[in-house]
Amino acid sequence: MLGxxxxxxxxxxxxxxxxxxxxxxxxxxxxxxxxxxQTQQAWATRQGGTAPAEMAHLDYRWPVRLGNAGQQGDGLIGYFSEADYGTFHAVDTPREHLRTDYVAKISDANWPRLRADSTGRTHLTLLLDPLATVHATTEILPVTELQLPSRFTRTAMAAMRVALRLSPVLTTTRKVPAKDVGPGGAPSGFVDALAMPHPTSPQGTWDWAELVVPDAPAGADPAPRWHHEAVVQIDQTARLDENGPTVRTGFLRLSGGFTTK
Structure with missing residues (x-):
């Protein structure tokens, strides 16, 4: 559901x-x-060109298929080839009414083709899911898996905060143990939290962000500011000590939901 x-x-x-x-x-x-x-020794310093007759097999260009929409765990969306950003080669194409010449489906007609001679290279700009794997399939080697090392994404992923706009939503204020509202709360005692339905997440902390206008003397024009409150999951238990329900408009935020090791 969260995804x-x-x-x-x-x-x-x-x-x-x-x-x-x-x-x-x-x-x-x-x-x-x-x-x-001397042919093999000369090959070690070769920079492109045509292979000698006794190594003619090196001139064959092997196709490389990247991505697989039907394979679970494959995270490739598509790629640009070399410096050509006029065509996006996608694992899957948009629906018929959204089709465009800018997006071309990856197929045997546009697979990268390379010589297996340690000299053939091509550069691609990949659009991918950093938490998934990209599979490269060839006719000569086992399927190769490419995964972005977490050291390149760890900081950015930990800093990501996603927000879901809710309007209107019926909430109540509840006293809950500080340890139940996630990291950063008081080590002991009770704190106020908004009881509202929200998705479950294996990691991260949910909170509520609401734009409020502070009280000010007559004639003043105070600037609105963001007010944040902890949230807890709503349940079916009756609590007579709660305040009356309040209708709110704001954002349900998830912090630390994409933290990686």
Whole structure:
């Protein structure tokens, strides 16, 4: 439910794609090439160009398929190829009435194709879910998984706060133990919290943000300010000591909901 309300965070990542050989490439061992013993050594310092005849297999360009909408846990949305930002290659395309020439579905017609010779490279700008994995599928290697290291996203994810606008919502003020309102509260005793329905989250803290205008003398024009209160989940238990219900308009905020290790 929470994912449907908030969506998911996305990251824009620059990546380099290529095949790396484990040593020198294999050459044709036929008699016609027996005396050409320096070919493999010369290949180590080669910078592009056409492969010699005994290594003609290196000129084949292997397709690389990125992303898979049907694979659970794959977080690729799409990518731009090299410096071409005029076409976004997407794992899935918009619905028929939203189609545009700007978005092209990833297919065998536009897969990156690279030579497996340690020299072929292409650069992609990936739009992906930083908490998920991107899968690269080729015809020559097992499926390779790419995941963004958490050290690049940890600080930004921890600082993210998402807000859900609620208007109007019926609330009551309740005295609750300070330990029940999340980190940052008083170590002991009771505090006031708003009782209202809100989504459950495996981590993070919910609070209420409301724009209020403070009291001021007649003729003054005080600036509105944001007022924050802790929230607790509503339940079916009758409490006679609560104040009467109040209709409020504001935002239900989640802090620390995307913290990663």
């Amino acid at each position: 449907a309300l908030l969506g998911r965070p996305l990251a824009l990542v620059r990546a380099r794609l290529g095949f790396e050989l484990d040593g020198l490439p294999v050459a044709d061992g036929g008699w016609q090439y027996a005396l050409d013993w």
